[in-house]
Amino acid sequence: MNTYRAYDFIVIGGGPGGIGAAVEASHFGIENILMIEKGENHSQTIRKYYKDGKRVDKDYKGMVVELNGNVDFKDGDKDSTLNYFDKLLDDEKIDVIFNSEVENVVKDGDIFKVTTSNAGFIAKNVIVAIGRMGKPNKPDYKLPASLSNKINFNLDKCSQNENILIVGGGNSAAEYAIALSTNNKVTLNYRKSSFTRLNEINEKTLYECAKNETVSLLLGKDIVQIDNEDGDVKVIFNDNSSNTYDRVVYAIGGTTPVDFLKKCNIALDKEGLPIFDENFETSIKNLFICGDLATASGGSIAIALNHAYQILKYIKSQN
Ligand SMILES: Cc1cc2nc3c(=O)[nH]c(=O)nc-3n(C[C@H](O)[C@H](O)[C@H](O)COP(=O)(O)OP(=O)(O)OC[C@H]3O[C@@H](n4cnc5c(N)ncnc54)[C@H](O)[C@@H]3O)c2cc1C
Known part of the structure; x- marks a missing residue:
């Protein structure tokens, strides 16, 4: 912009x-x-x-x-x-x-x-x-109630040294990923294959984080299901792949x-x-x-x- x-x-x-x-x-x-x-x-x-x-x-x-x-x-x-x-x-x-x-x-x-x-x-x-x-907007699929502490819509419950998945493609998602990347392992998942809504600063900083490997980008994959796997968040994607995270933070609009x-x-x-x-x-x-x-x-x-x-x-x- x-x-x-x-x-x-x-x-x-x-x-x-x-x-x-x-x-x-x-x-x-x-x-x-x-x-x-x-x-x-x-x-x-x-x-x-x-x-x-x-x-x-x-x-x-x-x-x-x-x-x-x-x-x-x-x-x-x-x-x-x-x-x-x-x-x-x-x-x-x-x-x-x-x-x-x-x-x-x-x-x-x-x-x-x-x-x-x-x-x-x-x-x-x-x-x-x-x-x-x-x-905040919520995803269409059901979120297990047992994971309510580990599935968040802002950063209030985040701490340090966690493996965190941020979900979203807007400025809030990018800002969350950048902010958490200093103390955590962060992956940013967006269902589209590229970002189109980021402001210049967020875009530049995010791609720098991706280059330095402080944020991993997981683009073009949509989440279809979330399960509780021994207290962690198991995320299943539309290509049948899955990953487990300590925490998932949604930034998909609404606040x-x-x-x-x-x-x-x-x-x-x-x-x-x-x-x-x-x-x-x-x-x-x-x-x-x-x-x-x-x-x-x-x-x-x-x-x-x-x-x-x-x-x-x-x-x-x-x-
Ligand atoms: C069921 C119910 C019945 C009521 N009945 C009455 C009544 O009979 N008489 C009466 O005087 N009061 C009544 N009230 C209270 C009254 O509706 C509120 O006091 C009034 O609407 C407050 O106005 P507001 O502009 O502060 O907020 P809101 O009316 O809530 O308007 C906020 C607007 O901001 C928009 N918005 C939010 N976030 C963003 C953003 N980030 N960017 C851009 N836009 C944004 C929203 O979409 C919304 O249109 C009732 C309330 C409820 C819930």
């Missing part, structure tokens, strides 16, 4: 918090706003987790909220809520990219680099509004909010919750969190909309 498209303001996540942020930014006169959403449409939590016809209360679960900003959200049902958010995005002519999962936000000087699997963007202010419903925050270097408290101030600014200046991500005890649409208004009011006061 060579070029980064520049925006004044980037919102990650197209749920109520993200939509509210984009709309408020537009009301405050910010031009060049981009919203990036991993689903094929906005508001994935509402689409996936609300039953059809569900009543949608503004004062959800009795949490009475007076809306402060420019979004006039009212009681309704699932459809009317989604239609209202459609209209907001259309009316404000917000630039939205769907089907794009943001992998990382890195600050470089005064500018944030926001990276998806196939594109990069830069902006001075970024809001993370990815909610709390995210989870939990806390893993995302860690990747962005946002400081977390002892409970793993993000630290932020009264303007929802994280430990990193000009990087904000909004909505359910900033509501440990359970949020609501109206609460997310008020966060968005507060953040934009603050950003505007700084300029």
Whole structure:
């Protein structure tokens, strides 16, 4: 990825918090706003987790909220809520990219680099509004419950001197393999015969590791089955070959909010919750969190909309 498209303001996540942020930014006169959403449409939590016809209360679960900003959200049902958010995005002519999962936000000087699997963007202010419903993707085949400690979706349980298989072909898989290779025997398995989604740095570093034999590449082979072999993970591939590993780490898309925050270097408290101030600014200046991500005890649409208004009011006061 060579070029980064520049925006004044980037919102990650197209749920109520993200939509509210984009709309408020537009009301405050910010031009060049981009919203990036991993689903094929906005508001994935509402689409996936609300039953059809569900009543949608503004004062959800009795949490009475007076809306402060420019979004006039009212009681309704699932459809009317989604239609209202459609209209907001259309009316404000917000630039939205769907089907794009943001992998990382890195600050470089005064500018944030926001990276998806196939594109990069830069902006001075970024809001993370990815909610709390995210989870890592799992493979289609069954994973033995007895191996749950040895089959992971992030690096939290990894230690040293293990024989580890990383599964995936994106930047997370490459970064996991590179990070673990200093203290472990690492193999990276990708079902395709070459990598097409890696950024330049990861591609270069990974091929250097492969050349130095600190990471073995196992390309063009797909896993079809995982078995427990005397407490180790036996991996069977589609060419009938098999290998046994101490640990298998899947990096095949999707991520939990806390893993995302860690990747962005946002400081977390002892409970793993993000630290932020009264303007929802994280430990990193000009990087904000909004909505359910900033509501440990359970949020609501109206609460997310008020966060968005507060953040934009603050950003505007700084300029
Ligand atoms: C079953 C149910 C019923 C509810 N009923 C109500 C109700 O009646 N009234 C009410 O006010 N509240 C209700 N809520 C709560 C409300 O839905 C949430 O508080 C609200 O959706 C939070 O908005 P958000 O923008 O913070 O997060 P979300 O709505 O979760 O939106 C986050 C968005 O970010 C996207 N995303 C995640 N990761 C990435 C990434 N890496 N890159 C790009 N995009 C990403 C997701 O796909 C998603 O679209 C309900 C919740 C549930 C689960």
